[in-house]
Amino acid sequence: MTTTTLTAQHALELARSFRETSTALGDYLYAPANWPSLPEGERDTLRSLEVTLLNVATDLVTQAVGKVLDEAQQSVDDLLAVTRQARDAIKRIDDVKAGIAIATALIGLAAAISAGSAGAIFGAFKLVKDTMGTKPAKTGKENAEVKKKAAEPAAVKVKKIKK
Numbered sequence: 495m496t497t498t499t500l501t502a503q504h505a506l507e508l509a510r511s512f513r514e515t516s517t518a519l520g521d522y523l524y525a526p527a528n529w530p531s532l533p534e535g536e537r538d539t540l541r542s543l544e545v546t547l548l549n550v551a552t553d554l555v556t557q558a559v560g561k562v563l564d565e566a567q568q569s570v571d572d573l574l575a576v577t578r579q580a581r582d583a584i585k586r587i588d589d590v591k592a593g594i595a596i597a598t599a600l601i602g603l604a605a606a607i608s609a610g611s612a613g614a615i616f617g618a619f620k621l622v623k624d625t626m627g628t629k630p631a632k633t634g635k636e637n638a639e640v641k642k643k644a645a646e647p648a649a650v651k652v653k654k655i656k657k
Contacts, residue, residue: 500607504570509554511577512604516547518584519597528590536590543597550604557608573607573615576622583626592625599625 522528523540532540580596587593599622606614 500570500610505554507574508570508577508604508607509551511574511581512547512551512554512600515577515581515584515597515600516544516551518581519544519547519593522584522587522593532590536594539594540590540597543594543601546601547597547604550601550608553608554604573603573619576619577603580622580626595625596622 519540523532523537523544529537577600580600584593584596587596599618603615603618603622606618
């Protein structure tokens with residue numbers, strides 16, 4: 495199994511991608527067509543996620559340099575690609591909950607990268623992709639349908655565990 499060390503350049507590229515995603519989330523939030531129609535709670539959530547994404551972008555540069563990534567699971571190119579896809583998906587969402595889900599998944603990915611845990615990176619990477627659906631260009635409504643279908647079996651499992 496080959497490994498690679500996350501270089502300063504890799505961390506900078508990842509940080510830039512997370513920052514751009516934060517900007518896309520803010521653009522969505524403050525768009526004249528969106529702001530008036532968003533409930534206050536969703537506005538607050540989006541603002542918080544926007545700031546958190548910006549903070550993790552900054553933290554990536556200082557915390558992630560020198561971390562060892564397992565190339566057999568995720569390459570730096572894969573990580574950059576998924577963060578860019580998430581940014582593009584956020585630019586096209588029409589459902590605020592989809593934007594919240596994508597941003598939350600990205601924050602988890604940033605934390606996993608900072609920790610340098612190959613397993614956590616793989617899981618977080620997969621979650622970001624799953625949150626966006628199989629095609630990054632899906633709209634928020636389409637993603638919501640995918641997530642609803644995915645959540646149904648989990649709800650059944652939880653009910654069985656409680657018995």
